[in-house]
Amino acid sequence: MGRRSKFSLQQKLSIINETKAVSAEKVAKKFGMDAHTIRRWQRIFQYQGIGGLENTHHNKNYSIEFKRQLVVEFEQSMDSLENFALKHGLKSDWQLSSWIIQYNESKLKAYTPRKRDSIMPGRKTTFEERLSIIEELIKHDINYNWAVDKYHVSYQQVYGWYQKYRKSGNDPQSLRDRRGKAKPKEVWTELDQLKAENRLLKAQLLRKEMEDAYSKKVMEIRNREVNGSSSNKPSKNMTGQLVPCVRSLV
Incomplete structure (x- = not known):
């Protein structure tokens, strides 16, 4: 079972958009969170797109070959642990860090699926x-x-x-x-x-x-919410008395 996030996909995108105008530290303080989390969301969005920010409720399956390949590639790269992990589809660096430790201790194992889990086998493709x-x-x-x-x-x-x-x-x-270095049947x-x-x-x-259209839609929703909350504030009539401001429903 995956860990449940207290922020929805739309909230994450909205927070990322806010950092375009102010610093991640100010946005983090506003939402009562860590600035590092916002920066991680930014990098996930950069490397994995919107899909990377979606909240998952199940764990992905990785073969021992895949884990070993990532560990070897990381040792040859100049990337930080977190950037490398995010670039390769992982949600955080703790997974890759765990695989590196297991690899160095010769304890790296593949995930063993339960009956309800399934791993699609490979097949020949053109x-x-x-x-x-x-x-x-x-x-x-x-x-x-x-x-x-x-x-x-x-x-x-x-x-x-x-x-x-x-x-x-x-x-x-x-x-x-x-x-097998076979030549293609047709000339490319x-x-x-x-x-x-x-x-x-x-x-x-x-x-x-x-991605741009989705981000724009999120901003439109957020702006409507802000405008809606401000239009509901009490306003004064001609006599100076406070009267409620009512929005018409369209």
Whole structure:
């Protein structure tokens, strides 16, 4: 069972938006929280999108291969523990820290699923399938679990494909399966490359538009609440007496 947050997704986005005008310390004091939490939300939103800020009520499943891969990659990176963890889809650095300790003590284990849990097995995919999966993954805030359920592939497959794509500088050809160094049946032309890059770029732009639209909607709701509370304050009539101000319902 996941830990329940006292802040909803809309509240988190609203708080993040407030820090654009004032410091995180002032916003934290207003809401009675730690400024570090706000900065962590900012980084989660930056690396994982809106989906990363959603409150989850269950634990994700990670294989021992995935854990080992992340530990090795972190040892070779220049990132801080927290930034590296957030960039790779984790909610905080304590998970990765625990895996590093277990790895160094040779105690790293995979999560053992219960009957109600399920881990999607991997399957063979074509280059076009992988291209489509990454295209839709980008549109859905890099939600690996969504892609697993939608396309019936393993978490590790989706994660590995996206990491290859990002590390290649967003080159679609990084999604090719080059095991055995088999040549593609069809020649990959420059036009094909441009078309693939255009598909993935459109997906990134769409995701950005959705995030901006969502943030704008949250601000509109917040502004209506502020204006509504101010319009309910008592006002004076011509005789100087206080009378309630009534809003009309539309």
